[in-house]
Amino acid sequence: MENIVVVGTGDVFHRFIAPSLEILEYQRFLKTLATIDIKPRARLEHLSDNLEHRIRTSDEELSSLISDFKGDNPVVILAHDSDHHYSDAEDLVSNGFRVMIEKPYVTRQRDLEKLRGLISQNPGKIFLMEYYLTRKMIPVFLLSGAIKPESFYLLGEEVFLLRENRPALVNSLGKLKEILGEPHSLTLKIIESSGDSGKLEHRGVHVFDTRRGGGMIQDMGIHALMPLFVFQDYIGETSVSFEHGDVDVARSKEFYEACKSKYNISEEFVAETYAEIGMKTSKGIPVKIAIGKYMAEAPTQKNMVLRGNQGKIDMNMHENFMNIYRGNTLVDRIDLINTRRNRYYPVIRTGLEFFNGNNPFLIDLFQITLNAQQLTLNILEKARGRQLVTYSNGQPINQIFN
Numbered sequence: 001m002e003n004i005v006v007v008g009t010g011d012v013f014h015r016f017i018a019p020s021l022e023i024l025e026y027q028r029f030l031k032t033l034a035t036i037d038i039k040p041r042a043r044l045e046h047l048s049d050n051l052e053h054r055i056r057t058s059d060e061e062l063s064s065l066i067s068d069f070k071g072d073n074p075v076v077i078l079a080h081d082s083d084h085h086y087s088d089a090e091d092l093v094s095n096g097f098r099v100m101i102e103k104p105y106v107t108r109q110r111d112l113e114k115l116r117g118l119i120s121q122n123p124g125k126i127f128l129m130e131y132y133l134t135r136k137m138i139p140v141f142l143l144s145g146a147i148k149p150e151s152f153y154l155l156g157e158e159v160f161l162l163r164e165n166r167p168a169l170v171n172s173l174g175k176l177k178e179i180l181g182e183p184h185s186l187t188l189k190i191i192e193s194s195g196d197s198g199k200l201e202h203r204g205v206h207v208f209d210t211r212r213g214g215g216m217i218q219d220m221g222i223h224a225l226m227p228l229f230v231f232q233d234y235i236g237e238t239s240v241s242f243e244h245g246d247v248d249v250a251r252s253k254e255f256y257e258a259c260k261s262k263y264n265i266s267e268e269f270v271a272e273t274y275a276e277i278g279m280k281t282s283k284g285i286p287v288k289i290a291i292g293k294y295m296a297e298a299p300t301q302k303n304m305v306l307r308g309n310q311g312k313i314d315m316n317m318h319e320n321f322m323n324i325y326r327g328n329t330l331v332d333r334i335d336l337i338n339t340r341r342n343r344y345y346p347v348i349r350t351g352l353e354f355f356n357g358n359n360p361f362l363i364d365l366f367q368i369t370l371n372a373q374q375l376t377l378n379i380l381e382k383a384r385g386r387q388l389v390t391y392s393n394g395q396p397i398n399q400i401f402n
Contacts, residue, residue, distance in 0.1 A: 002030040002352055003072040007062060007088065008080030009041040009053070012102060016131070017079060018046040020344035023158070029352060033069055036062070037080065046341075062088050063095035070096060075355060077129075077348075078102060083212045086111040086118075093122050100127045100351045103222050105373050107213025109381075112373060119366060127351040128369040132223040132317065133230075135159075135346045139322035139334040140304065140315050141230055141361075145174025151360030152353070158345050160336060169334070176234055179324060180308025183235045183285050188224040190291045190317070191301040191397070208259045208271055210384070215271030217249075217380045220291040224277075225372040227304060228287065230363060235306075236283030240371050242378040245279035250389040250400050252294035272388060274400060277379060294393050 004021065006013060013035070024030050025047070034052040035041055041053045056065055062076070076092055078085050079102040086106045089099050105128055106112045119126050133141075138159060141147055153159050154169055207214045228238040239245075249272040259265045274292030281287065302317035311326040320336040353360055391400045 001028055003074040004030050004032045005034050005066055005069060005074045006077045006079060007036045009035050009037045012079050016344040019341040020348050022046040023342060023345055024348060033074055061091050063091050075100060083107045086115055090118055093118060093125050098125050098355055100129050102129050104213060104218045109377055116370060127354050129347050130369055131347055133226045134350045136317040137227060142172055143176040144230055146230060146361050146363045148360055148362055152349060153360055158342050179311055181310030182308055184307040184309055186235060186287045186306050188289045188304045189301045190220050190224055191295060192293050193295040193300050208263055209265050210269050210271045216273055216291050217275050217383055218376060222372050222376045224289045224291055225375050226368060229368040229371050235285045236281030238281055240374040242375060242382060247379050247383045248276045248401050249383045249386055250274040250391050252393055253390055254393045255294050
């Protein structure tokens with residue numbers, strides 16, 4: 001059983017991390033020792049409300065704050081403001097702790113190179129968390145042959161719907177090219193428009209301010225970029241330099257007004273809320289990505305469509321199922337369990353497996369996540385040189401850049 005300390009008790013903790021920790025505690029995979037933040041914690045709906053909470057002062061090192069837990073050898077989940085991720089990870093690892101880092105892992109190029117070095121020098125001590133990679137896109141990775149048949153993804157009951165379908169799932173491993181034929185195109189949309197997910201006012205200032213790594217390219221873009229590195233044997237390699245890629249960025253008027261009134265951020269530092277990204281792989285396969293929030297009249301769209309000359313796969317990442325087509329005929333559907341409580345279960349479980357030497361994947365997760373972070377930062381660098389278009393909440397997506 002692992003011991004867990006969580007740093008950061010904001011939106012991600014309450015909606016995603018805490019419910020899954022509760023399941024993992026029930027299954028006796030872990031015990032949550034404490035949470036840490038710079039402010040008091042809101043009432044817990046999941047986990048015991050008596051769970052210890054420690055307040056961190058602005059100049060306090062995490063390793064000192066949790067030094068009394070060192071004998072428990074805890075895994076520390078860093079889910080706080082992203083501009084503190086690298087410095088806190090370095091402090092913790094240097095003092096003998098293991099860490100899981102929520103995305104974005106870093107907000108600056110120089111910290112990414114430092115993070116690569118820290119991981120290399122401390123094998124088995126750092127895990128990079130990624131919700132879409134280790135949960136939402138799992139059916140796609142199943143087809144690409146990236147999941148071990150003996151992993152909890154296929155043997156357990158917490159990821160795929162209908163356990164009796166396991167033989168069919170295992171039989172699907174590595175059948176991507178057989179189903180699709182030669183690659184044609186890849187399109188990804190992560191457009192959030194409803195509820196808290198469609199806005200940012202409930203999030204911290206770090207997602208508003210470009211100086212702190214704010215904006216949707218950092219917040220959502222990394223989700224959309226992960227598949228490029230998983231599929232590179234099929235669609236061709238993606239250059240992390242983004243030298244020949246293109247990006248357009250826009251900012252919601254509602255978001256801009258919220259930044260001015262709530263955080264007093266000057267216009268030049270208010271981040272983007274929508275972006276369109278385009279590039280081609282080494283095989284000439286076109287990739288189109290759209291990410292954004294503050295689009296109340298547009299339906300939430302979270303889908304990935306990978307087309308070949310024989311068929312396509314359409315992964316609905318909002319309702320969590322994947323349709324498989326041969327030509328235009330639907331031939332199969334793979335469903336994920338779609339409950340709030342287990343959304344982050346595979347993310348945390350994968351990290352626990354990693355720390356125990358049991359990577360459930362046949363791919364190098366570090367290479368994928370670090371390459372996606374590198375590409376994200378390079379896209380962001382190009383985007384900062386572009387003029388931000390302003391749009392109204394609910395404006396049709398296809399009219400934003402017209």
